[in-house]
Amino acid sequence: MFPTPVEKRPRATQLTYQTFLPLALILWLLPLIAVAIFSIKPGADFTNANYWGWPSSFEGFSNYGKVFFESQMPRYMLNSVLITVPTVIGAVALSAMTGFALGIYRFRANLWIFFMFVAGNFVPFQILMVPVRDLTLELGLYNTKRGLVLFHIAFQTGFCTLFMRNFIRQLPRELFEAARVEGIAEWRIFWYIVLPLMKPALAALSVLVFTFIWNDYFWAVVLTQGAESQPVTAGITSFNAQYRAAYHLMSAGSIVAALPPVAMFFLMQRHFIAGLTLGAVK
C-alpha cells in the first residue's frame, strides 16, 4: 500500500494524521457547512448583519416549510423526477442493446460505430444547441418535459454505450459461444445470459445518469421555460429571484435541490464509483 499506512508510523505521526483528517474535511466542506447553517437561521439575522454568528433562533422547520409549502419548489422537484427517471430508463435500455451489439459481435463497422458514440459524447453542447432547439420546436415539444427527456436519452446513450460495451467485453466469451453452439436464438442470449450478468453495469449507469440529468442546467434553460416543465436546477434561479437577499430561504432551497443526487450517491456508492471510473480502473 502506498503511502505507508499510518499504523506503521510513529505514534506522533498517527496522532497528527488523526487530528488533521477532520480539520481537512471541515475546511474542504466549509462552503457547504456555511450554507447548511444559513438554512436554519432566521431571516432577521441577515438584516442585522449577523451572518456568521450563532443563529439567534433555530428556524430550520419554518425555513424548509416555506420552501416546501409556499414556493414552486415541490413542482420543480416533481418535474426533475419526471425528467430524470424516464431518461435513466431510456438511456440504460438503449445502451444495453447497443453495448451488447458492439461488445459481442464482430463486424467491420463495429469500431467505427463505437467511436461515433464515444466522440458524440464528448462534443460541446453548444454545437447541438441551435438544431436541437429547432427540432424540439418543430416537434411541438418545446417547453415540455418530453422534449427534454428525448434529447437526454439520445445524448446519454453515447456515454452509456461506451460503458456497457467495455463491460460486456470483460465477460467471458465462452458463455455466449457455448450458448450459440446449443442453438439458442441471439435475442435469447441477450435476454437470458448477458442481461443478468450486466446487473452491476446497469446499476452503475442508472445512478450516474440520474445524477447527470438531475444536475443538468444548460439543456433545461435551452429547452424549457416555465414552472410547468422546468427542472429544479433551472427552477432554483427563479426561486432565488423571488427570494432575493433572503439567504436563509435560498440556502434551504439549494439544499433541497441538491439532496436527491446526494442521497442516491450515499445509497449506491459502490455502483456510483464504478460508473465514474468508466470501468477502466478497478
Add this chain to the structure above:
Amino acid sequence: MTTATLPQSRVRRSWWHRNQIAVTPWLFLAPGILFFAVYVILPIFQSVGISFTQWDGLGAPEPVGLANYRELWDDPAFYTSLRNNVIWLLLYLLAIPAGLFIALFLNQTVTGIRIYKSLFFFPFVISQVVVGLVFTWFYDPAFGLLNIMLGWIGLGPINVLGDPAYVTYGIILAGLWPQTAYCMILYLTGLNAVNPELIEAGRLDNAKGWRMLRHVVLPQLRPATFIAFVVTIIGALRSFDLISIMTNGGPFGESRVLSFYMFEVALSEYGFRMGYGAAIAVVLFLIMLCFIAYFLWSMWREEQGR
C-alpha cells in the same frame, strides 16, 4: 394449402437462420443509432450549415457565406472568451495533481476512513448551480467568508466576482472544487489496484516518498490519469453553468468563455443571432475535436493492443 406454404416458410426461416448473426447486431443497434444520429450527429452538421447563414430562428435562414466568421475575426468579445477558455483549460488541469494529493492523503485504513472518502467526494455530486451559488456567497464582498478570512491577515476586501482581473480565476476555483473531488475518486480507485508486491520491491530498493510515487506508483496509475485528463479537459471546455450562475458573463463580459458567449449571442436579450452563435460553436467544436481525436487515437491503440 399446407404443402404449398411449408417450403416457403422454411426458406424464410433458413435465411434468418443463416444470417441471424450478421443481422442481429444491427437490429440491436438500430434504436440507439437512430436517436443518436437525430439528436447528436446530424445537429453537428446542421450547426456548421447554420454558421454560414444569418438567422433569427424564426424566418428562413439567409446565406451569408463567411460573413459570420469574418465578424468573429474582429470581435473583441470572441478573443476575451477564447483567452478565458485557455485559462480554464490550463488551470482546470490543476484538479489532477490536487486530486492525486488528496487521494494519497486519504489512502489509509484508519477507522471511519470510508466516510471521510465519501464526504470528500461530496462536492462532485452536487449540481454546479448550487456550487456556483455557494461560491458566490463565499466571495461576497459584504459578508463572504473569503473576505472575513482575508481580514484576519489584514488584507482588504476584494470583490472577486466584480473585478475583471479576478473574476475568471474565482469561477475556476469554484469549478476546481468538484473536479478535484472527481479526480480524487479516480485516483483512490486506482491506488486500490496498485500492485503491493511492486511497492514492497521498491521499498527493498530503498525507494521512498516522491521517488516511489514517480517511478513505481504513478506508472501503475496511468489508466486513472488518462480518464482524469479526459474528464477534466471536457469539463473545462464545457464550463457554462458556473459562469451563468455566478456572473452571467460579467463584469463587462470579462468572464465569458466560448460556450457562454455562444449561448448569449444565440439566445438572450441581445437578440437571436443563431448564425453567429453557430459560428462560435463551430470554433469551440474544432478545439474540442483536437482532444476528441487524441482520445480516440489512444483508445484505438489500446484496442489494437488487446
